[in-house]
Amino acid sequence: MRRVATGLLVAMAALFLLSRRLHDVHSGWGYVQAFAEAAMVGGLADWFAVTALFRHPLGVPIPHTAIVPRNKDRIGDTLAAFLRDNFLTAHIVARRMRRFDLALAAGRWLADPLARSGRLRHGASRLAVSMLEALDPEQFGTTVRGALANRMRAWPVAPTLGRTLTTLVEGDRHLPLIDAVVRWTAKTLDANEDMVRDMIRKRAGSVLRWTGLDETLANSVLNGLRKMLDEVAADPAHPLRAKANEGLALLAHDLQHSPELQAKVERFKNELLDNPAVAAWWMGVWERIRAAMLAHARDPDRALNGPIGEALRQLGATLQSDAVLRAKVNRFARRAVVGGIADYGDGIVRLVSDTVRGWDAATITLRLENAVGRDLQYIRINGTLVGGLVGLVIHVVDVWL
Structure with a gap:
């Protein structure tokens, strides 16, 4: 998109030069020249505005340019405050969770073997295997x-x-x-x-x-x-x-x-x-327990097709049919999440702020530019075209009046 926007600006410059050369051939080329001239002004102005967000245009340290690198700490603090005020407050989370029947959703998921056969179960299986194998x-x-x-x-x-x-x-x-x-x-x-x-x-x-x-x-x-x-x-x-x-x-x-x-x-x-014999006996018992845990973790389908799977299905059916139990589970989950937000919300906010502060200027500039850069290039394109149209309108008014 940067190449498209720059190419459009170059095209307007070429069109301007061409219209100046052919201005005396026909009066219509004056309209083309006015359009191209205003388009270059609009495109250059928006190029300067977009570039000034992330760096100094042409490397010249013009005041109020390279806004993002110079204000990255304030951006991190503002982002953290936005998260705290709009997402990580107890009453907002509590209000949101009152609309969500977590117990019913969990019951449907537990009662449906196909729902539990997705990436979550296999991901949990791989995590369990990795943890067991990593332990000495x-x-x-x-x-x-x-x-x-x-x-x-x-x-x-x-x-x-x-x-x-x-x-x-x-x-x-x-x-x-x-x-x-x-x-x-x-x-x-x-x-x-x-x-x-x-x-x-x-x-x-x-x-x-x-x-x-x-x-x-x-x-x-x-x-x-x-x-x-x-x-x-x-x-x-x-x-x-x-x-x-x-x-x-x-x-x-x-x-x-x-x-x-x-x-x-x-x-x-x-x-x-x-007694050393007891220690040796325990190590043998532990190794058998660990081997059994690894076997079950490597084959989640076998584990969930046995008594564990049947117990999960029964729990899911109970959660779907028992409104009183669902209310208790939802109340417990709501209190747990709200309590977690109350206890750790400020820590999450500080994590965001400290992470942004820890980035160097080049890193945050690159990440923000990659996130919104495409839309910013559309601003350049629109500025070029809108500027050209405005210049054309001004020329028309000047000629006819």
Whole structure:
């Protein structure tokens, strides 16, 4: 457009020279000369005005030229004030958001799988993958483990265990645990029968071993233990079960009220947290979690076709059908945005102002000229043509009057 405007000015200059040469040939060339002369004046005047906005015309430091470079800081402040007064005020944002049913729009978007298959979802997927891959797995896993360990160290675990155990005992929900212990004891006894027999033989007297009664004693002990375990497993009212209940109740009480036992539990907890094996176990768990998160992030379609997608669809349907919920969501969103504007609006305004102040004169001149330069060249073209028409009218009036 700059070349078009300049070319039109050059054309008017050529037309002016041609009309001057042919002025005596015909009186009509006088009208052409008046048009071309006034067009050059109008085009040059508008060229000067347009150029003076961004630089000194022909490099000459004429006063009140290069307006944008000289006033860039004031332009930034004015732009920031315009944003603050017309966009970033709480009452304007609140009034605007009252007309917008954000919850309904979100409900329609969530309920429609096709709507969620656009660039937003894939963009979020790429962002999640980039963040997960950028994080150092070992460093981040260590950080998370350290945070969890600190929380665990600050948590008095013994009273919590005591209250949990009390609840289990009072509701007889510990009985499956006792049954499991009985079964485990029976299996352990069967698996280690030879070791038990050897222990009995070693502790039996030499007379018993010489007479062979040590084998009979071992059989009696093993059979007695098996019979006792069978009776405990079969009889819910067995005395050993009652003893176990008493022992668990006492343990629950001590966990909550015994400083000595609580101190032992805390020491055991801290030793467990400091154990390198626990750290290695956690790193393995974290790596599996991270791999699963990466797999889901790389394939958002698979994630949204599963339980997550179904939950989102149900949430979208609920938002569309439940007017009360929509009102609550809209009120929350409105308060959050208005609160954010109230808290950070001045920061956004300062960001605009400081950004413009940080640009050098050449940068802001180039950016503004690129933004509005095309329209400014139309001003030059219009100035050339309108100036020519005005000059023609003046010539006509001068000739005929």
